[in-house]
Amino acid sequence: MPRAPQKRRLETRAKLLTVARSIVEDQGYSALRVEDVVAQAGVAKGTFFAHFGDKDGLLAVILGARVTEFLDEMDAAPKPEQTSDIAALLAPLLDFIAQDRVIFDLLLRYSGTTGTEIDELITQSFLRQITMFADWIAGLQARGQVRPDQDPILLAEGIQAFLNHVLAIGFCMDHEKQPPAEAILPYLRIWLAEARD
Amino acid sequence: MPRAPQKRRLETRAKLLTVARSIVEDQGYSALRVEDVVAQAGVAKGTFFAHFGDKDGLLAVILGARVTEFLDEMDAAPKPEQTSDIAALLAPLLDFIAQDRVIFDLLLRYSGTTGTEIDELITQSFLRQITMFADWIAGLQARGQVRPDQDPILLAEGIQAFLNHVLAIGFCMDHEKQPPAEAILPYLRIWLAEARD
DNA sequence: TTTATATATTGACCAAGGTCACGTTTTGAG
DNA sequence: CTCAAAACGTGACCTTGGTCAATATATAAA
Structure with a gap:
Protein backbone atom coordinates (compact mmCIF):
# COMPACT_ATOMS: atom_id res chain seq x y z
CA MET A 1 0.00 0.00 0.00
CA PRO A 2 1.84 3.11 -1.24
CA ARG A 3 1.67 6.18 0.92
CA ALA A 4 0.23 9.44 -0.49
CA PRO A 5 2.80 11.59 -2.33
CA GLN A 6 4.28 14.51 -0.42
CA LYS A 7 3.59 18.12 -1.32
CA ARG A 8 7.20 18.60 -2.42
CA ARG A 9 6.87 15.79 -4.92
CA LEU A 10 3.73 17.24 -6.44
CA GLU A 11 5.40 20.62 -6.78
CA THR A 12 8.42 19.10 -8.51
CA ARG A 13 6.18 17.20 -10.86
CA ALA A 14 4.17 20.30 -11.64
CA LYS A 15 7.35 22.27 -12.33
CA LEU A 16 8.60 19.61 -14.73
CA LEU A 17 5.27 19.44 -16.53
CA THR A 18 4.95 23.19 -16.84
CA VAL A 19 8.44 23.54 -18.28
CA ALA A 20 7.93 20.62 -20.64
CA ARG A 21 4.63 21.98 -21.90
CA SER A 22 6.16 25.38 -22.52
CA ILE A 23 9.04 23.88 -24.50
CA VAL A 24 6.63 21.79 -26.53
CA GLU A 25 4.46 24.79 -27.19
CA ASP A 26 7.13 26.93 -28.78
CA GLN A 27 9.58 24.34 -30.11
CA GLY A 28 7.43 21.30 -30.86
CA TYR A 29 7.40 17.79 -29.52
CA SER A 30 10.48 16.51 -31.31
CA ALA A 31 12.57 19.35 -29.87
CA LEU A 32 11.81 18.30 -26.32
CA ARG A 33 15.03 17.39 -24.48
CA VAL A 34 15.15 15.94 -20.99
CA GLU A 35 18.23 17.99 -20.13
CA ASP A 36 16.46 21.21 -21.09
CA VAL A 37 13.45 20.32 -18.99
CA VAL A 38 15.43 19.58 -15.83
CA ALA A 39 17.68 22.60 -16.36
CA GLN A 40 14.76 25.01 -16.70
CA ALA A 41 12.87 23.33 -13.89
CA GLY A 42 15.92 23.57 -11.65
CA VAL A 43 16.00 19.90 -10.67
CA ALA A 44 18.46 17.09 -11.20
CA LYS A 45 18.23 14.66 -14.06
CA GLY A 46 17.56 11.70 -11.83
CA THR A 47 14.49 13.44 -10.46
CA PHE A 48 12.94 13.49 -13.90
CA PHE A 49 13.24 9.75 -14.28
CA ALA A 50 12.04 9.14 -10.74
CA HIS A 51 8.85 10.94 -11.75
CA PHE A 52 8.16 9.77 -15.27
CA GLY A 53 10.16 6.60 -15.70
CA ASP A 54 11.48 7.69 -19.06
CA LYS A 55 11.02 10.44 -21.61
CA ASP A 56 8.01 8.70 -23.11
CA GLY A 57 6.39 8.72 -19.69
CA LEU A 58 6.40 12.51 -19.66
CA LEU A 59 5.16 12.62 -23.22
CA ALA A 60 2.39 10.19 -22.38
CA VAL A 61 1.13 12.49 -19.64
CA MET B 1 26.99 10.00 -62.20
CA PRO B 2 28.50 7.96 -59.35
CA ARG B 3 31.41 5.66 -60.17
CA ALA B 4 31.12 1.91 -59.46
CA PRO B 5 32.03 0.94 -55.88
CA GLN B 6 35.50 -0.48 -55.29
CA LYS B 7 36.09 -4.12 -54.41
CA ARG B 8 37.30 -3.11 -50.95
CA ARG B 9 34.00 -1.36 -50.22
CA LEU B 10 31.95 -4.35 -51.20
CA GLU B 11 34.05 -6.58 -48.97
CA THR B 12 33.62 -4.24 -46.02
CA ARG B 13 29.88 -4.11 -46.58
CA ALA B 14 29.68 -7.89 -46.81
CA LYS B 15 31.67 -8.26 -43.59
CA LEU B 16 29.33 -5.86 -41.76
CA LEU B 17 26.24 -7.62 -43.05
CA THR B 18 27.54 -11.07 -42.19
CA VAL B 19 28.40 -10.07 -38.66
CA ALA B 20 25.10 -8.27 -38.18
CA ARG B 21 23.08 -11.21 -39.45
CA SER B 22 24.92 -13.57 -37.14
CA ILE B 23 24.27 -11.34 -34.13
CA VAL B 24 20.61 -11.07 -35.05
CA GLU B 25 20.35 -14.81 -35.48
CA ASP B 26 21.49 -15.74 -32.02
CA GLN B 27 20.60 -12.66 -29.99
CA GLY B 28 17.60 -11.17 -31.78
CA TYR B 29 17.01 -7.86 -33.49
CA SER B 30 16.69 -5.71 -30.40
CA ALA B 31 20.09 -6.90 -29.14
CA LEU B 32 21.85 -5.60 -32.25
CA ARG B 33 24.42 -2.96 -31.30
CA VAL B 34 26.42 -0.96 -33.81
CA GLU B 35 29.53 -1.12 -31.64
CA ASP B 36 29.37 -4.92 -31.57
CA VAL B 37 28.98 -5.10 -35.31
CA VAL B 38 31.99 -2.92 -36.09
CA ALA B 39 34.10 -4.60 -33.40
CA GLN B 40 33.44 -8.07 -34.74
CA ALA B 41 33.80 -6.91 -38.32
CA GLY B 42 37.11 -5.27 -37.50
CA VAL B 43 36.25 -1.85 -38.94
CA ALA B 44 35.85 1.62 -37.48
CA LYS B 45 32.53 2.98 -36.36
CA GLY B 46 32.52 5.67 -39.00
CA THR B 47 32.73 3.04 -41.69
CA PHE B 48 29.44 1.58 -40.58
CA PHE B 49 27.65 4.87 -41.02
CA ALA B 50 29.39 5.56 -44.31
CA HIS B 51 27.80 2.35 -45.57
CA PHE B 52 24.34 2.32 -44.07
CA GLY B 53 23.62 5.90 -43.05
CA ASP B 54 22.30 4.86 -39.68
CA LYS B 55 21.41 1.76 -37.71
CA ASP B 56 18.00 1.58 -39.35
CA GLY B 57 19.71 1.49 -42.73
CA LEU B 58 21.41 -1.76 -41.86
CA LEU B 59 18.20 -3.14 -40.42
CA ALA B 60 16.33 -2.15 -43.55
CA VAL B 61 18.74 -4.14 -45.70
C1' DT C 1 55.77 6.50 -63.44
C1' DT C 2 53.92 10.44 -61.51
C1' DT C 3 50.33 12.77 -59.56
C1' DA C 4 45.81 14.85 -58.94
C1' DT C 5 41.33 13.43 -57.77
C1' DA C 6 37.76 10.47 -56.21
C1' DT C 7 36.84 6.85 -52.94
C1' DA C 8 37.23 4.51 -48.35
C1' DT C 9 38.40 4.25 -43.69
C1' DT C 10 39.59 5.96 -39.24
C1' DG C 11 38.78 7.09 -34.32
C1' DA C 12 38.35 10.92 -31.28
C1' DC C 13 34.46 13.31 -30.11
C1' DC C 14 29.58 14.60 -29.28
C1' DA C 15 24.49 14.24 -27.92
C1' DA C 16 21.05 12.66 -25.28
C1' DG C 17 18.58 9.19 -22.76
C1' DG C 18 19.06 6.57 -18.71
C1' DT C 19 21.17 4.49 -13.98
C1' DC C 20 22.24 4.39 -9.22
C1' DA C 21 24.75 4.92 -4.78
C1' DC C 22 24.45 8.52 -1.90
C1' DG C 23 22.81 12.74 0.67
C1' DT C 24 18.66 15.35 2.29
C1' DT C 25 13.99 16.04 3.84
C1' DT C 26 9.61 14.44 5.62
C1' DT C 27 6.90 11.46 8.36
C1' DG C 28 5.07 8.87 12.11
C1' DA C 29 5.81 5.79 16.09
C1' DG C 30 7.40 5.73 20.80
C1' DC D 1 10.82 15.71 21.22
C1' DT D 2 13.71 12.01 19.20
C1' DC D 3 15.04 9.08 15.94
C1' DA D 4 14.72 5.59 12.52
C1' DA D 5 12.53 4.61 8.28
C1' DA D 6 10.47 6.01 4.15
C1' DA D 7 10.27 9.31 0.51
C1' DC D 8 12.55 12.50 -2.28
C1' DG D 9 16.29 14.62 -4.79
C1' DT D 10 21.20 14.76 -6.58
C1' DG D 11 24.80 14.51 -10.01
C1' DA D 12 28.61 11.74 -11.54
C1' DC D 13 28.68 8.24 -14.64
C1' DC D 14 27.26 4.97 -18.29
C1' DT D 15 25.43 3.49 -22.87
C1' DT D 16 24.82 3.94 -27.58
C1' DG D 17 23.81 6.06 -31.80
C1' DG D 18 25.85 9.35 -34.67
C1' DT D 19 29.43 13.15 -36.71
C1' DC D 20 33.49 14.76 -39.08
C1' DA D 21 38.15 16.42 -40.09
C1' DA D 22 42.01 13.86 -41.02
C1' DT D 23 44.21 10.01 -43.24
C1' DA D 24 44.96 6.18 -46.31
C1' DT D 25 44.04 3.79 -50.54
C1' DA D 26 42.59 3.27 -55.29
C1' DT D 27 41.94 5.19 -60.02
C1' DA D 28 43.02 7.25 -64.20
C1' DA D 29 44.89 10.94 -66.88
C1' DA D 30 49.31 13.04 -68.36
Missing part, protein backbone atom coordinates in the same frame (compact mmCIF):
# COMPACT_ATOMS: atom_id res chain seq x y z
CA ILE A 62 1.17 15.55 -21.86
CA LEU A 63 -0.27 13.78 -24.88
CA GLY A 64 -2.87 11.98 -22.82
CA ALA A 65 -4.19 15.29 -21.59
CA ARG A 66 -4.11 16.79 -25.08
CA VAL A 67 -5.92 13.86 -26.63
CA THR A 68 -8.49 13.97 -23.88
CA GLU A 69 -9.21 17.58 -24.82
CA PHE A 70 -9.87 16.51 -28.40
CA LEU A 71 -12.18 13.77 -27.17
CA ASP A 72 -14.05 16.30 -25.07
CA GLU A 73 -14.58 18.44 -28.14
CA MET A 74 -15.80 15.46 -30.12
CA ASP A 75 -18.18 14.56 -27.34
CA ALA A 76 -19.52 18.10 -27.27
CA ALA A 77 -19.99 18.26 -31.03
CA PRO A 78 -23.19 17.07 -32.71
CA LYS A 79 -23.24 13.35 -33.42
CA PRO A 80 -22.40 12.32 -37.00
CA GLU A 81 -25.31 11.88 -39.36
CA GLN A 82 -23.39 10.22 -42.14
CA THR A 83 -20.02 8.62 -42.74
CA SER A 84 -18.33 11.79 -43.93
CA ASP A 85 -19.26 13.45 -40.64
CA ILE A 86 -17.03 10.97 -38.87
CA ALA A 87 -14.06 12.05 -40.96
CA ALA A 88 -14.89 15.68 -40.19
CA LEU A 89 -15.10 15.01 -36.46
CA LEU A 90 -11.78 13.19 -36.59
CA ALA A 91 -9.99 15.95 -38.49
CA PRO A 92 -8.66 18.02 -35.55
CA LEU A 93 -7.24 14.99 -33.76
CA LEU A 94 -5.74 13.63 -36.98
CA ASP A 95 -4.12 16.95 -37.82
CA PHE A 96 -2.68 17.13 -34.34
CA ILE A 97 -1.12 13.68 -34.53
CA ALA A 98 0.06 14.23 -38.09
CA GLN A 99 2.01 17.29 -37.07
CA ASP A 100 4.86 15.28 -35.57
CA ARG A 101 6.02 11.70 -35.94
CA VAL A 102 6.95 11.64 -32.25
CA ILE A 103 3.29 11.98 -31.34
CA PHE A 104 2.22 9.25 -33.70
CA ASP A 105 4.88 6.81 -32.53
CA LEU A 106 4.06 7.33 -28.89
CA LEU A 107 0.33 7.00 -29.37
CA LEU A 108 0.72 3.92 -31.52
CA ARG A 109 2.62 2.26 -28.71
CA TYR A 110 -0.48 2.55 -26.54
CA SER A 111 -3.14 2.26 -29.21
CA GLY A 112 -3.97 -1.35 -28.55
CA THR A 113 -4.22 -1.21 -24.80
CA THR A 114 -7.81 -2.35 -24.40
CA GLY A 115 -7.03 -4.15 -21.19
CA THR A 116 -5.39 -3.38 -17.87
CA GLU A 117 -3.29 -0.45 -16.68
CA ILE A 118 -6.27 1.84 -16.51
CA ASP A 119 -4.24 4.27 -14.43
CA GLU A 120 -2.55 5.75 -17.48
CA LEU A 121 -4.46 8.72 -18.85
CA ILE A 122 -3.46 7.91 -22.37
CA THR A 123 -4.74 4.37 -22.09
CA GLN A 124 -8.05 5.61 -20.82
CA SER A 125 -8.30 7.96 -23.75
CA PHE A 126 -8.02 5.05 -26.15
CA LEU A 127 -10.74 3.12 -24.43
CA ARG A 128 -12.89 6.22 -24.50
CA GLN A 129 -12.15 6.74 -28.18
CA ILE A 130 -13.28 3.23 -29.09
CA THR A 131 -16.42 3.67 -27.01
CA MET A 132 -17.16 6.96 -28.71
CA PHE A 133 -16.67 5.52 -32.17
CA ALA A 134 -18.90 2.60 -31.30
CA ASP A 135 -21.53 5.02 -30.07
CA TRP A 136 -21.39 7.00 -33.29
CA ILE A 137 -21.68 3.82 -35.29
CA ALA A 138 -24.64 2.54 -33.31
CA GLY A 139 -26.35 5.85 -33.97
CA LEU A 140 -25.63 5.65 -37.68
CA GLN A 141 -26.81 2.06 -37.78
CA ALA A 142 -30.11 3.18 -36.30
CA ARG A 143 -30.37 5.84 -39.00
CA GLY A 144 -29.66 3.26 -41.69
CA GLN A 145 -26.42 4.95 -42.65
CA VAL A 146 -24.11 2.11 -41.61
CA ARG A 147 -24.25 -1.64 -42.14
CA PRO A 148 -26.29 -2.99 -39.25
CA ASP A 149 -24.95 -6.52 -39.38
CA GLN A 150 -21.76 -5.95 -37.39
CA ASP A 151 -20.82 -5.22 -33.80
CA PRO A 152 -20.22 -1.46 -33.35
CA ILE A 153 -17.16 -2.18 -31.20
CA LEU A 154 -15.51 -4.21 -33.92
CA LEU A 155 -16.31 -1.55 -36.49
CA ALA A 156 -14.89 1.06 -34.12
CA GLU A 157 -11.62 -0.82 -33.83
CA GLY A 158 -11.49 -0.93 -37.60
CA ILE A 159 -11.72 2.85 -37.71
CA GLN A 160 -8.77 2.94 -35.33
CA ALA A 161 -6.83 0.79 -37.78
CA PHE A 162 -7.58 3.09 -40.72
CA LEU A 163 -6.76 6.10 -38.62
CA ASN A 164 -3.27 4.80 -37.95
CA HIS A 165 -2.95 3.69 -41.55
CA VAL A 166 -3.53 7.07 -43.11
CA LEU A 167 -1.28 8.69 -40.53
CA ALA A 168 1.54 6.26 -41.28
CA ILE A 169 1.16 6.88 -44.99
CA GLY A 170 1.13 10.60 -44.41
CA PHE A 171 4.53 10.43 -42.74
CA CYS A 172 6.06 8.43 -45.56
CA MET A 173 5.02 10.59 -48.48
CA ASP A 174 5.92 14.24 -48.03
CA HIS A 175 4.71 14.94 -51.52
CA GLU A 176 1.09 14.77 -52.66
CA LYS A 177 0.07 14.84 -49.02
CA GLN A 178 -3.66 15.19 -48.65
CA PRO A 179 -4.99 15.87 -45.16
CA PRO A 180 -5.46 12.63 -43.20
CA ALA A 181 -9.15 13.28 -42.60
CA GLU A 182 -9.61 13.27 -46.35
CA ALA A 183 -7.49 10.19 -46.87
CA ILE A 184 -9.48 8.15 -44.38
CA LEU A 185 -12.85 8.73 -46.00
CA PRO A 186 -12.61 6.11 -48.78
CA TYR A 187 -11.75 3.46 -46.21
CA LEU A 188 -14.59 4.49 -43.93
CA ARG A 189 -17.09 4.35 -46.77
CA ILE A 190 -16.19 0.78 -47.62
CA TRP A 191 -15.82 -0.28 -44.02
CA LEU A 192 -19.09 1.11 -42.78
CA ALA A 193 -21.36 0.90 -45.79
CA GLU A 194 -22.96 -2.24 -47.09
CA ALA A 195 -21.72 -3.48 -50.42
CA ARG A 196 -23.95 -2.56 -53.31
CA ASP A 197 -23.58 -4.68 -56.43
CA ILE B 62 18.48 -7.23 -43.53
CA LEU B 63 14.72 -6.96 -43.01
CA GLY B 64 14.10 -6.15 -46.64
CA ALA B 65 15.78 -9.39 -47.66
CA ARG B 66 13.92 -11.37 -45.03
CA VAL B 67 10.55 -9.93 -45.98
CA THR B 68 11.30 -10.62 -49.63
CA GLU B 69 11.83 -14.28 -48.74
CA PHE B 70 8.39 -14.37 -47.14
CA LEU B 71 6.86 -12.80 -50.23
CA ASP B 72 8.58 -15.39 -52.40
CA GLU B 73 7.00 -18.14 -50.32
CA MET B 74 3.60 -16.51 -50.60
CA ASP B 75 4.02 -16.23 -54.33
CA ALA B 76 4.95 -19.89 -54.59
CA ALA B 77 2.02 -21.05 -52.46
CA PRO B 78 -1.41 -21.81 -53.96
CA LYS B 79 -3.63 -18.77 -54.33
CA PRO B 80 -6.26 -18.24 -51.64
CA GLU B 81 -9.69 -19.67 -52.34
CA GLN B 82 -11.47 -17.98 -49.48
CA THR B 83 -10.89 -15.19 -46.99
CA SER B 84 -9.44 -17.42 -44.30
CA ASP B 85 -6.78 -18.58 -46.75
CA ILE B 86 -5.45 -15.04 -46.81
CA ALA B 87 -4.94 -15.09 -43.05
CA ALA B 88 -3.19 -18.43 -43.35
CA LEU B 89 -0.88 -17.16 -46.08
CA LEU B 90 -0.08 -14.11 -43.99
CA ALA B 91 0.70 -16.08 -40.84
CA PRO B 92 4.45 -16.67 -41.30
CA LEU B 93 5.14 -13.02 -42.11
CA LEU B 94 2.96 -11.85 -39.23
CA ASP B 95 4.65 -14.16 -36.78
CA PHE B 96 8.02 -12.93 -37.94
CA ILE B 97 7.15 -9.28 -37.44
CA ALA B 98 5.39 -9.98 -34.15
CA GLN B 99 8.51 -11.51 -32.68
CA ASP B 100 10.17 -8.16 -32.05
CA ARG B 101 8.89 -4.61 -31.79
CA VAL B 102 12.05 -3.34 -33.51
CA ILE B 103 10.99 -5.12 -36.68
CA PHE B 104 7.49 -3.73 -36.54
CA ASP B 105 8.61 -0.17 -35.93
CA LEU B 106 11.10 -0.23 -38.76
CA LEU B 107 8.67 -1.73 -41.23
CA LEU B 108 5.91 0.65 -40.24
CA ARG B 109 8.19 3.56 -41.04
CA TYR B 110 8.28 2.35 -44.64
CA SER B 111 4.83 0.84 -44.87
CA GLY B 112 3.26 3.73 -46.71
CA THR B 113 5.93 4.29 -49.30
CA THR B 114 3.87 3.72 -52.39
CA GLY B 115 5.73 6.39 -54.31
CA THR B 116 9.32 7.11 -55.18
CA GLU B 117 12.60 5.83 -53.75
CA ILE B 118 12.27 2.52 -55.51
CA ASP B 119 15.94 1.82 -54.81
CA GLU B 120 15.24 0.59 -51.30
CA LEU B 121 14.65 -3.16 -51.12
CA ILE B 122 12.22 -2.77 -48.28
CA THR B 123 10.17 -0.22 -50.18
CA GLN B 124 9.95 -2.51 -53.16
CA SER B 125 8.74 -5.30 -50.92
CA PHE B 126 5.83 -3.16 -49.81
CA LEU B 127 4.82 -2.34 -53.34
CA ARG B 128 5.06 -6.01 -54.15
CA GLN B 129 2.98 -6.90 -51.13
CA ILE B 130 0.16 -4.58 -52.14
CA THR B 131 0.26 -5.92 -55.67
CA MET B 132 0.10 -9.48 -54.38
CA PHE B 133 -2.83 -8.74 -52.10
CA ALA B 134 -4.65 -7.02 -54.94
CA ASP B 135 -4.01 -10.04 -57.12
CA TRP B 136 -5.41 -12.41 -54.50
CA ILE B 137 -8.44 -10.19 -54.09
CA ALA B 138 -9.09 -10.00 -57.81
CA GLY B 139 -8.98 -13.78 -57.90
CA LEU B 140 -11.42 -14.07 -55.02
CA GLN B 141 -13.70 -11.51 -56.61
CA ALA B 142 -13.80 -13.65 -59.73
CA ARG B 143 -14.74 -16.64 -57.58
CA GLY B 144 -17.49 -14.69 -55.88
CA GLN B 145 -15.77 -14.87 -52.49
CA VAL B 146 -15.09 -11.16 -52.14
CA ARG B 147 -17.23 -8.09 -52.69
CA PRO B 148 -16.78 -7.21 -56.37
CA ASP B 149 -17.75 -3.57 -56.06
CA GLN B 150 -14.41 -2.21 -54.92
CA ASP B 151 -10.98 -1.65 -56.41
CA PRO B 152 -8.67 -4.54 -55.46
CA ILE B 153 -5.84 -2.09 -54.80
CA LEU B 154 -7.88 -0.16 -52.26
CA LEU B 155 -8.98 -3.37 -50.58
CA ALA B 156 -5.35 -4.48 -50.53
CA GLU B 157 -4.29 -1.32 -48.74
CA GLY B 158 -7.02 -1.96 -46.22
CA ILE B 159 -5.51 -5.37 -45.50
CA GLN B 160 -2.24 -3.62 -44.87
CA ALA B 161 -3.98 -1.40 -42.34
CA PHE B 162 -5.49 -4.34 -40.48
CA LEU B 163 -2.18 -6.13 -40.57
CA ASN B 164 -0.47 -3.29 -38.76
CA HIS B 165 -3.43 -2.95 -36.43
CA VAL B 166 -3.34 -6.49 -35.10
CA LEU B 167 0.44 -6.32 -34.78
CA ALA B 168 0.25 -3.10 -32.77
CA ILE B 169 -2.38 -4.60 -30.49
CA GLY B 170 -0.30 -7.72 -30.07
CA PHE B 171 2.61 -5.68 -28.75
CA CYS B 172 0.45 -3.86 -26.22
CA MET B 173 -1.22 -6.85 -24.62
CA ASP B 174 1.24 -9.50 -23.51
CA HIS B 175 -1.57 -11.44 -21.94
CA GLU B 176 -4.38 -13.17 -23.84
CA LYS B 177 -2.26 -12.86 -26.97
CA GLN B 178 -3.79 -14.78 -29.82
CA PRO B 179 -1.63 -15.20 -32.92
CA PRO B 180 -1.91 -12.18 -35.23
CA ALA B 181 -3.07 -14.29 -38.16
CA GLU B 182 -6.06 -15.30 -36.06
CA ALA B 183 -6.73 -11.78 -34.86
CA ILE B 184 -6.85 -10.37 -38.37
CA LEU B 185 -9.52 -12.75 -39.65
CA PRO B 186 -12.60 -10.98 -38.25
CA TYR B 187 -11.46 -7.74 -39.87
CA LEU B 188 -10.80 -9.42 -43.19
CA ARG B 189 -14.22 -11.03 -43.21
CA ILE B 190 -15.98 -7.72 -42.77
CA TRP B 191 -13.64 -5.85 -45.07
CA LEU B 192 -13.80 -8.28 -47.95
CA ALA B 193 -17.28 -9.74 -47.70
CA GLU B 194 -20.46 -8.03 -48.71
CA ALA B 195 -22.83 -7.11 -45.94
CA ARG B 196 -25.69 -9.53 -45.51
CA ASP B 197 -28.73 -8.22 -43.69
